[in-house]
Amino acid sequence: MFRGTITIVVALLAAIAPAAGQSYPSRPVTLVVPFPAGGPLDTSARIIAERMRAPLGQPVVIENVGGASGSIGTGRVARAAPDGYTIAVGGMPTHVLNGAVMTLPYDVIADFAPLALITNAPLVIVARKSMPARDLKELVAWLKANPDKATQGTAGVGTGSHIVGVFFQQVSGAKFTLVPYRGAGPAMADLMAGQIDMMIDPSSNTLPHVRSGLIKAYAVTAATRLPTAPDIPSVDEAGLPGLHFLNWSAYYAPKGTPRAIVDRLNAAIVETLADPAVRAKAAELGQQIFPRDQQTPEALAAFHKAEVEKWWPVIKAAGIKP
Secondary structure: OHHHHHHHHHHHHHHHHHHHHHHOOOOOEEEEEOOOOOOHHHHHHHHHHHHHHHHHOOOEEEEEOOOHHHHHHHHHHHOOOOOOOEEEEEEHHHHHHHHHHOOOOOOOOOOEEEEEEEEEOEEEEEEEOOOOOOOHHHHHHHHHHOOOOOEEEEOOOOOHHHHHHHHHHHHHOOOOEEEEOOOHHHHHHHHHOOOOOEEEEEHHHHHHHHHOOOEEEEEEOOOOOEOOEOOOOEHHHHOOOOOOOEOOEEEEEEOOOOHHHHHHHHHHHHHHHOOHHHHHHHHHOOOEEOOHHHOOHHHHHHHHHHHHHHHHHHHHHOOOOO
């Protein structure tokens, strides 16, 4: 009799998870964007959220929760109920850099259930129009000939452009001054005016000015060229192999979210990312969608772990603080 009761209970528990996945979602899903509205991450999230409505059968509502380099909104999702109704878009700044430079009330890996990798956007190494160097090798030679005199503008302390500037110096052996600005916009304005020497920033911010002839482009921080800028070589081609930095994005749920719900959300994301209209809009933003085989929760977990293991030692060795 006792064994029979156990068998019935186990069978009932086994049926609960699939049932939860089948009935989910029964109301709108909130997608927290941990930055103010209007930026590339927010724009991309709105495109994807709108398309996810079809496979989910429910709206995906964007909620912008900015502040503290994205840690306020990200922390909110870490503390949310693991029921699939509150998820986050995050990436290099929120789930890698913040964990190395800030004391956070959550763990950037352990407190989240990975859903899927979304987009990546390598940066472009650019310099003022009057820079004498004609290619990346000449730029490195010029920097070495002018140690600690050259300047690289960054979007602020602890940002991706700051970290990749530190990495550039480690890989190349050049020494220059990193100048923090209140965002990439003011830094780009000074670069175009010739007030600073160089920047390493996303293609969405750099390519329009490269094409207008206001600044020079030397390389893309990836192993391959950008489809939207095939004339700019990769760092591997240009002479600094391995200087790879991707401004990537991904979707996360709170830890403890049932696997059936994770799979439901992942399927909706995968379908959305396969839509030609979504892919075209991502390309317009200077973003590349990760290949289908990298859109699984397991692939995101492995990629995320590798990024933390790569960048935290770089950041901590440089003593970067917020």
